[in-house]
Amino acid sequence: MTARPTNGRETHPRRIPEATVVRLPLYQRILAEMLCAGATTVSSEELAARARVNAAKVRKDFSLFGSFGTRGTGYDAAFLAAQIDRALGSDRDWPIAIVGMGNLGRALANSDGFSSHGFRVAGLYDVDPAIVGTSVAGMAVRHLDELDAGERPAIGVITVPGGAAQTVADVLVSAGTASILNFAPRVLSVPAGILVRYVDLSIELQVMSFFMARREPDLPPVGVEPGLRPATRLRRGDEPTRATPTG
Amino acid sequence: MTARPTNGRETHPRRIPEATVVRLPLYQRILAEMLCAGATTVSSEELAARARVNAAKVRKDFSLFGSFGTRGTGYDAAFLAAQIDRALGSDRDWPIAIVGMGNLGRALANSDGFSSHGFRVAGLYDVDPAIVGTSVAGMAVRHLDELDAGERPAIGVITVPGGAAQTVADVLVSAGTASILNFAPRVLSVPAGILVRYVDLSIELQVMSFFMARREPDLPPVGVEPGLRPATRLRRGDEPTRATPTG
DNA sequence: TCGTGTGAACGATTTCACAGCC
């Protein structure tokens, strides 16, 4: 950057690429582990090694938020972690509504990831009379109709069958939900301004079978034929591929 | 392309960008729905509208595999679907091992996505004596130690706590697994040639809170303050963002 | 000397725009 009061304490209003945003939680997790282990400073090189990314990428990512580091030394681990936390909004409260109390919905309701970093499961919904009224993760499952007037969840999580996903999305949007995390195998239509992310397990598997099918151009259909697996390329094992929500 | 026997029936050996691969299962799903609804041909325009992508992107994606379409008409839906199926390896058998029979592992074992497109849950594993021997999705859970000599799963799915993920990955690799789908919040080290994809639910949520935190630059911490939600930008609701496995 | 911050090169992906075929 050119002229900028680079006091290293300001969050900058600059536009942050989504690719960077997706890496921030990863850096944050690694920093937390290193802090636990007693680290006080950390270099882009070390963070890069642990995250399996390029060190220049780490530096560029952080530089988007200002100058946090000290040349010749590295980054103050605690300060850096705090900055990332703030950028990610981990210091706020983010109520979550989960719609669809099938196996996946119940698993998520009990998940750690949904009750840390400011996230809080605020409501569980379904439409099946056999499920509504039961208790999941210590919370009563309510009928989706009650979502209308109820809280205004920051994030709506959709774990219903594909055929019901759009209807659920509409309900969530009416209820004022700002972001939707969709596990159903459906592309959703939502008004501009609503953020939707997709996690589609089936797509993840199919992406993997695509690459596997290409490796062994044909045959050895399955589990026969031992022998050493040739270390083919196509993706080196060390570059963590962020799987986009299989959507 | 230039000189190429474009008979439209050959899968081409060309290199396919990962971005394209991730879209193929989506196209395939949409085509299947359209075929069910009686469609016989489909234009890139229509497919693009349903997938919420650019029509030129659809055409370019398909052109990587050859010339499937007919100018002035579009694509033969059934033929196109079959080509995609073949590219994705859906005509083969892909045995899957799921390691970690917690809530998420059990949910996945019961999931549709794991028993279609050639995928087949071939083994369920855990190390907890209270879980080993129980039955999940009609299949006995075995101890992870048995994975060693057992089948050679094409895909290993890791649904254990973060601290155990690397050990499980090592076991999967020794057992000859070619690809790993990791739900644990850990970056994995695997030999070159092993494909790893990450699904990290916590990262998905944090990406969403990042964008939400930026929208309302400060304050309204949470659920108070009704009023119409301003249709801010940051992501138009119509561009489906593939959420990379939250990893 | 070491490691950050960053312009500039590079690479990947998307989009445009249109020629060519049905």
Next chain:
DNA sequence: GGCTGTGAAATCGTTCACACGA
């Protein structure tokens, strides 16, 4: 006339390489 297939342009993201500060 409509729609595919595809060069070329635009955009986005990554990596290099090195000047600068501690």
